[in-house]
Amino acid sequence: MPTLIAEGERKHVIVMGAGPAGLTAAYELLKREVAVTVVEKDPKQVGGLARTVEHNGYRFDIGGHRFFSKNDEVESLWSEILGPELLNRGRLSRIYYRGRFFAYPIKAANALWNLGPLEAVLCMASYARARLQPVKNPRTLEDWVRNQFGWRLFNIFFKTYTEKVWGISTKELSADWAAQRIKSLDLWVVLRSALFPGRKPTRRGAIVTTLIDKFRYPRLGPGQMWERVAEISDSKGHPVLLGRSVARISHQNNRVRAVTTQTADGRTETHEGTHFISSIPIRELVARLDPPAPEKVRKAADSLSYRDFISVALMIDRANVFPDNWIYIHDPGVRVGRIQNFKNWSPDMVPDPAKTCLGLEYFCFEGDGLWTMPDKELIALATQELGRLGMCSSGEVFDGVVVRQQKAYPVYDDRYQDNVAVVRDYLAAALPNLHLAGRNGMHKYNNQDHSMMTALLVARNIATGSLLDPWKVNADAVYHEDVRAGERDLGGRLVPERVPAG
Ligand SMILES: Cc1cc2nc3c(=O)[nH]c(=O)nc-3n(C[C@H](O)[C@H](O)[C@H](O)COP(=O)(O)OP(=O)(O)OC[C@H]3O[C@@H](n4cnc5c(N)ncnc54)[C@H](O)[C@@H]3O)c2cc1C
Structure with a gap:
């Protein structure tokens, strides 16, 4: 890295945003005795998307946050920061559809058993039909999944939830994502596992299951991790x-x-500072440059888009509502997409074990009908939907609160990679002492571990002059030096994208 500061000048890093990325950078820099100032727009708390909100003693996440990483360095960092306050938890998360629970990840035999004999026969018939008369050259997610599973299973297990999350019809989403992420259905395997459910899983199956079924979680929610880092920073004389x-x-x-x-x-x-780290959304960063960036760069940044999110936390006068950490809601009759049960993440998320706090998650766009709905109406909608799903009666709901989260998901539209590249190239050439890190900071739809790893690399570069490239951190938060930055499969987690034009 070229020397960016005058001889004798002390490094002082200004970090924009106190989410996992900003605070990880601060933590690493302070360890290396580099002065840091973190500025955060939230007036009350740190943690960003991984904060924990408290309401009358009930604690909840903005979406449940599993602490799980394939990157040992990140796992060790979590242990170093929270020690025994980081609990080991088992995972249960199922799909809820028309009054029944289905295994997640979907197991075809379990799905068919649960649907009942009539629906199972109809599903098998529609599967057979799809295999005999597949859509030729499927381009859309809908056609691809229908070809693999049949129309009825597609409708139950793929269509509703995908459309709730992304706000786009499955007819408009490209088949690529499904083809890479969803395993095809082999009728013989399904029938065999339905007839012999006790068969032992393979060794590989057992490993994958272990990885999926366990995770860590701070006793008081994910925000506890980031509040602890802010305390450490404060104790070293650098309050957030x-x-x-x-x-x-x-x-x-x-x-x-x-x-x-x-x-x-x-x-x-x-x-004032010598180096700057931005974990705030790229769109906001570019809009705040003074003097302004060239028009092409401003246009590219402005074209980046986001999906927003509402969590309605309802307090329920019952000890046990369901045993899952969270449930995917595939019922088309309700708007809620997922329901979290926070006491199943950690018992200390509720002040009284006789009560339950559920987080009903609604995916939306800022400014749409859900986003602008008054809190009272959102609480009423969530209460009514819980009743409709048969989870609890409205009389059992004694309190509720709404959290709106802007820019929860960076959207991967067909232009986002080009747009991000325009901004990146400009910043690298024009402002080399400004570094991007984190989720919206790099416009990458990735988990905390990824956000943290990018921040660690940036902090190390500043502290030591190393030349690590945060764009080479893959979706598993692993740094891949030996591949070209920005390669498609390293861009992060795969998400459905629109069908390309033409
Ligand atoms: C619903 C949901 C569920 C998730 N579940 C998981 C999970 O199970 N496991 C997991 O590991 N990850 C999960 N994630 C992802 C995780 O939350 C993110 O990867 C992580 O929080 C990103 O950290 P960050 O610091 O890059 O960004 P953020 O958390 O977005 O932090 C950015 C910070 O910048 C601040 N900021 C923005 N603009 C400005 C400004 N103009 N001035 C000053 N400050 C500003 C924000 O207030 C925020 O505090 C989930 C995310 C969501 C939305």
């Missing part, structure tokens, strides 16, 4: 500055010089 939204990023002569923040009541502060 809450309630400061990045308003301007001033640069001159190919260097960012300062970040100006603004509080809700309009007070501004200017934070």
